[in-house]
Amino acid sequence: MKRFRGGVHPHSEKVSGGKRIENAVLPPKVIIPLQQHIGAPAQPIVEVGAEVKKGQKIGEAGGFVSSMIHASVSGKVTEISDYLYPNPLGRTSLSVVIESGGEDEWSEDVKPVDDVESLGNQRILDIVREAGIVGMGGATFPTNVKLSIPEGKEIDTIILNGVECEPYMTPDHRIMVEEPEKIVDGLKFIMKITNVSRGYIGIEMNKPDAIQAMQEATKDEPNIQVSPLKVKYPQGWENMLIKAALDREVPPGALPLEVGVVVCNVGTAAAISDAVRLGQPLIERAVSVTGPGITEPKNLRVRIGTPFSDLIEQCGGLKGKTGKVIAGGPMMGFAMFDVNVPVVKGTTNILIFSDKDAEIGESRSCIKCGRCVDVCPVGLMPTMIASLSAKGRFEDTEAYFPLDCKECGCCAYVCPAKIPLVQLIQFAKADIMARQRAARAASK
């Protein structure tokens, strides 16, 4: 078992790990953002007042790197306007609001193809694109784009990411326990599209039932190996996963393609299987609602566009005085200021902290202890970048490679002086990228 440098060991807190995924109550209203993926926003193809059915396409991809958007419930489009969606900057997106009629029938467009075995690679890729599948581990990169390998790039391995290293969250864990065959089916489609004969499924060792289920599901697949991995955050970041599974390091700024690998989330693989075999587009996903501030933590199967508040209610409501509602995990998730924000394709977890849990303490001067340097998995010196950034000396930070930073949070997690290291590094990154964009625009 290979290791990677640095990393931290927050308590796993996987309280909901043993709970079966329940269907969330059908929401009376969904707010479906047309931007819930990396790339150009989708363009609406329905109008206010239209009757739509579940699975009907309501947004056309806005370019090559973009994604299709589908209605997640049947009903009437009542609004198309800007709404908040889960993101760290409080941005809004043009969203399609559908009020559910309650019938919950699939659209006629949703039907499986006749002969799956005869499908060619390009046809499968088209199905993935039409189904609006994006990276469901949270990155939301359009999957059909990821699986379109550019000319000249050789890949030899597909890795499925079942690591789920963030504390609290458990959707991937439950999908692996409950639908392992579907995940393997999706993996085989991915391997077919990319002409790859070797597959790995990386799972952290704090999920023994998931490891067992996936091993059982792959026992007749000699080309697919389940890799139990040491529990260390951020093992689930794809570059760390590739290092641990294959001992290859993706160079800074490069994609895993450069080392011959493509990584996909286990949920994404399951969605691919549903799209190809059942013709179903991506309209729902597993979301865990967890944290010390929720009455009853659960794993729910949620329609895209369901407001967080609906799910919180289904989990017994908030407990005590709420401090933070986080979309994602405690290390990299975004704190929300509004609980009515909708679940999107990349929402893995809703984490509720009480005001006591959310207390971090006042920050003070750096004492140069070097712990941030010790734990950085990328090999940076966070305190040097942060102290320059705090003084506005963003250009001077470039000697310490801030753009390599993945904002994993290990540095700020261990800092005894409680300095907001990630945030300060983000300032430097934003400034550098803005200057790079300006330079590119000027040179055109």
Place this chain on the structure above:
Amino acid sequence: MEEGRLIVSASPHIRDKGSVSRIMWLVVVSLVPAVIAGTYFFGARALLLVLISIATAVATEAAIQKIMRKKVTISDGSAVVTGMLLAMVISPGVPLWIPIVGSFCAIAIAKSIFGGLGHNVFNPALVGRAILLASFPVAMTTWKFPTGVDSLTGATSLAMVKGGALDKLPSIWSLFIGRVGGSLGETSAIALLIGAAFLMICRIITWHIPISYIGTVAVIVGLSQLFGGQDFGMITIHVLSGGLILGAFFMATDMVTSPLTKKGGVIFGIGAGVITCLIRLLGGYPEGVCYSILLMNAVTPLIDRYVKPRRFGISGQRT
């Protein structure tokens, strides 16, 4: 839905249980065995010196912070550490006002003026000692001896070595437990090593700086004996005397004034070892730990500028 206002701040939203206070108070605890040993060998007066030193350091920091209208941070324990260390590097026979002057200078000049904890370039306790040594050389080099030790020569072990009085040197065992002359907290190697082991278990310090430092001294002394008197027992004498163990484990490892990286720490340790040996073997002064650490403190920002960890995905790259 009753939730009131939600807190919105940047990730990560959790922290581990470490804090500056925890680090400093653990260092205080790790120094206690050496203070106990010093009190045992030199008498209750030693403990009084320690307490006066701590009280002065804390009072100085609190007063300056209040005057400068900054947050008073004495509860983090860092001034207590400085006060203890300052007392440990002075002779147990000094007048009681010496630690007052020394601690005051350590905090006011070496720490507060630079901006407080985290901003100082030099180890405050060692700056305090250096100021005392330059200002009151006689008091600072008048040594006291534990009862039962031959005190006729009035010199520490290293001074004896420099002066050629090799037949009067104490035994290795005496040096190890501390039944020798020297500074209040530097003499008992075993008490210091217990404290150092405690700090390493708590992951406050690592082996990189102390072992590089002591190892370099051992190697250089060994080489000098190889081409000289062939008395390799001198290696042990040098390692156990002159505050090397105290300096290597508790002063050179001070986080604020030593490099950020482990690799940088090794360079720091080697540099301090070389300078210590230059002073002890070739210089006019028998002890070199204090100045060698202060000099390497000055080099630390340079080390941090050039010694960087390996970037993930780039092989063999160092800077």
